[in-house]
Amino acid sequence: MSEHLAVLPVLLPLLAAPICFLLRNRIAAMGTAIAVCWVTFVAGVVLLRTVVTTGAPAIYELGGWSADVGIVYHVDTLAAFVVVLVSSLGAVVLTFAPQSIAKEIPKEKHHFFAALYLLSMAGLLGIAVTGDLFNVFVFLEISSLSTYALISLGQDRRALTATFRYLILGTVGATFILIGTGLMYQMTGTLNMAEMAAHIRETEGVRTVLVAIAFLTAGIGLKMALFPLHAWLPNAYCYAPSSVTAFVAATSTKVSVYVLIRWIYTIFGTQGPGSMSGVVVDLVLPAMAISGMFIASTVAIFQTNVKRLLAFSSVAQIGYMALGVSLVSESGLTAGIAHLFNHALTKGGLFLAMGCIAYRIGSVQLADMRGLGRRMPVTMFLWVLGGLGLIGVPCTAGFVSKWYLVRAALEQDALYLAVIILLSSLLAVIYVWRVIETAYFQEPPEGKDEVTEAPLSLLIPTAVLIGASIYFGLFTEWSADVAGLAARELLGVVR
Amino acid sequence: MSEALGLYNYWIVIFLMMTGLYLVISTGNLVRKVVGLNIFQASVLLLYVTMGRVDGATAPIFVEGRETYTDPLPSVLMLTAIVVGVATTAVALALTVRINEAYGTIEEDEINEQEHAQELAG
Numbered sequence: 001m002s003e004h005l006a007v008l009p010v011l012l013p014l015l016a017a018p019i020c021f022l023l024r025n026r027i028a029a030m031g032t033a034i035a036v037c038w039v040t041f042v043a044g045v046v047l048l049r050t051v052v053t054t055g056a057p058a059i060y061e062l063g064g065w066s067a068d069v070g071i072v073y074h075v076d077t078l079a080a081f082v083v084v085l086v087s088s089l090g091a092v093v094l095t096f097a098p099q100s101i102a103k104e105i106p107k108e109k110h111h112f113f114a115a116l117y118l119l120s121m122a123g124l125l126g127i128a129v130t131g132d133l134f135n136v137f138v139f140l141e142i143s144s145l146s147t148y149a150l151i152s153l154g155q156d157r158r159a160l161t162a163t164f165r166y167l168i169l170g171t172v173g174a175t176f177i178l179i180g181t182g183l184m185y186q187m188t189g190t191l192n193m194a195e196m197a198a199h200i201r202e203t204e205g206v207r208t209v210l211v212a213i214a215f216l217t218a219g220i221g222l223k224m225a226l227f228p229l230h231a232w233l234p235n236a237y238c239y240a241p242s243s244v245t246a247f248v249a250a251t252s253t254k255v256s257v258y259v260l261i262r263w264i265y266t267i268f269g270t271q272g273p274g275s276m277s278g279v280v281v282d283l284v285l286p287a288m289a290i291s292g293m294f295i296a297s298t299v300a301i302f303q304t305n306v307k308r309l310l311a312f313s314s315v316a317q318i319g320y321m322a323l324g325v326s327l328v329s330e331s332g333l334t335a336g337i338a339h340l341f342n343h344a345l346t347k348g349g350l351f352l353a354m355g356c357i358a359y360r361i362g363s364v365q366l367a368d369m370r371g372l373g374r375r376m377p378v379t380m381f382l383w384v385l386g387g388l389g390l391i392g393v394p395c396t397a398g399f400v401s402k403w404y405l406v407r408a409a410l411e412q413d414a415l416y417l418a419v420i421i422l423l424s425s426l427l428a429v430i431y432v433w434r435v436i437e438t439a440y441f442q443e444p445p446e447g448k449d450e451v452t453e454a455p456l457s458l459l460i461p462t463a464v465l466i467g468a469s470i471y472f473g474l475f476t477e478w479s480a481d482v483a484g485l486a487a488r489e490l491l492g493v494v495r
Numbered sequence: 496m497s498e499a500l501g502l503y504n505y506w507i508v509i510f511l512m513m514t515g516l517y518l519v520i521s522t523g524n525l526v527r528k529v530v531g532l533n534i535f536q537a538s539v540l541l542l543y544v545t546m547g548r549v550d551g552a553t554a555p556i557f558v559e560g561r562e563t564y565t566d567p568l569p570s571v572l573m574l575t576a577i578v579v580g581v582a583t584t585a586v587a588l589a590l591t592v593r594i595n596e597a598y599g600t601i602e603e604d605e606i607n608e609q610e611h612a613q614e615l616a617g
Contacts, residue, residue, distance in 0.1 A: 141579045148586055168528060168532065
């Protein structure tokens with residue numbers, strides 16, 4: 001059992017997906033999916049504990065084929081951390097889903113929903129654990145294709161055009177990644193990331209490798225919605241069913257950031273002879289990250305649809321992660337990795353709160369949320385806590401990662417970066433305040449039916465995520481500390 | 496010069512890639528966008544198969560008197576990429592059908608107009 005631990009998180013949802021599809025019964029399919037998600041989560045936690053306590057990566061050779069001929073799963077601290085991120089968020093959001101989709105998706109399609117959700121999760125988990133570059137592409141497409149189908153389940157017809165746009169841009173991004181992978185294979189003769197890293201030193205300054213880096217960065221930039229490659233994201237988040245938005249927002253872009261970290265630090269390297277990601281981390285990433293932090297936050301302030309407001313805020317938050325990754329220091333990388341997890345909790349919780357609101361008032365327009373603070377007090381209280389996390393108020397998880405980020409900037413004597421981070425957080429104050437002001441200080445609209453608090457089956461998952469984002473703001477042992485450990489591993493610092 | 500011509504496969508790859516990408520960007524018709532996407536993906540198939548080729552080599556099957564073989568791995572990878580491409584095309588065309596049902600058109604500018612009107616109506 002324990003020697004198969006590394007493959008379990010991928011295998012469980014992948015096998016359960018066709019079972020859910022064949023069950024054809026709404027309750028049985030959703031029940032199976034939820035059970036499998038929680039078992040996957042437990043497997044992920046055990047995996048992370050094993051990797052952290054033994055101090056060595058878990059390696060699994062699929063079919064017993066060694067790395068030079070077969071596909072190898074290579075789970076280090078960072079990979080296990082991402083597995084826990086995806087499986088925990090996946091499990092909580094799916095627990096939320098049955099009640100939420102009952103109002104948003106026709107009943108006869110619920111078993112499709114369960115199967116697609118599991119497939120998407122299997123793809124994301126596969127990206128995290130695999131040590132093979134081509135395998136990353138395959139899992140990326142598994143998760144993307146099922147995500148397209150999930151988003152198109154949205155009620156509004158604009159969900160269809162949003163999905164089509166996401167499909168076009170996502171496929172272009174994935175094909176860029178495929179081209180980059182091919183060029184890397186051409187130069188190194190292997191697809192295994194560890195072996196690729198060993199061979200890449202011999203190809204210093206070869207133009208093919210530089211072209212490969214360009215294709216890989218542009219491709220993954222599209223997938224992670226790095227500003228200005230985020231065009232697909234706002235409408236896709238806005239019109240997807242509530243639980244799909246929460247799942248996709250919390251996991252899919254984060255996993256893409258993970259892939260970027262993996263490429264820059266594991267394959268191309270950042271120090272010493274032969275490292276060629278210099279132009280990416282010195283110029284491209286910080287420039288895109290900083291402009292994203294400001295422009296996307298500013299656009300978020302002017303949104304009238306709260307789901308779209310949160311979507312633009314996500315683009316800005318991706319900027320913080322990319323900035324942390326680009327600093328190439330222990331605290332910078334720690335900030336980037338910790339922010340993956342902390343922001344996934346915060347934004348997942350916020351989108352679940354939006355799901356509660358959509359369930360009760362059938363709208364996510366800011367104007368319809370007037371006076372909601374008195375009529376749905378618990379939901380709005382959770383929303384406010386999540387909003388504080390977005391800003392980065394102390395005692396929330398968002399503060400911990402921003403703290404590391406500011407510290408990393410100061411370590412490099414980049415005072416201007418610290419100022420930029422604080423200024424862009426002020427923009428977050430404005431858009432979070434707009435929602436709070438509308439919900440608490442404006443009179444409810446006249447002539448609408450009385451709105452009551454959301455049912456407990458929706459409130460509990462929301463409270464779990466928001467509560468976790470507060471918990472990990474106070475106790476950092478399993479979030480920021482593990483992120484720091486992963487950062488030291490990536491930078492090759494002996495522990 | 497002869498070196499540049501000798502790499503003519505790569506020139507074809509670049510030509511196809513740019514044609515596909517241009518079609519995706521320039522056309523407003525959703526089906527044409529999907530066609531462009533397919534051409535774009537097909538260029539990558541050719542890129543991979545080309546890089547696996549070795550001059551004067553045979554197919555990777557053990558034969559008496561032959562010692563050089565082409566690299567089979569890129570061709571095998573492309574089988575997977577073809578499957579991914581077919582799946583993507585299927586999803587894209589299914590979406591196009593749904594868009595046509597919902598909007599009555601598959602021209603992007605007409606869809607944008609309708610969406611804009613919907614946005615104004617709230």
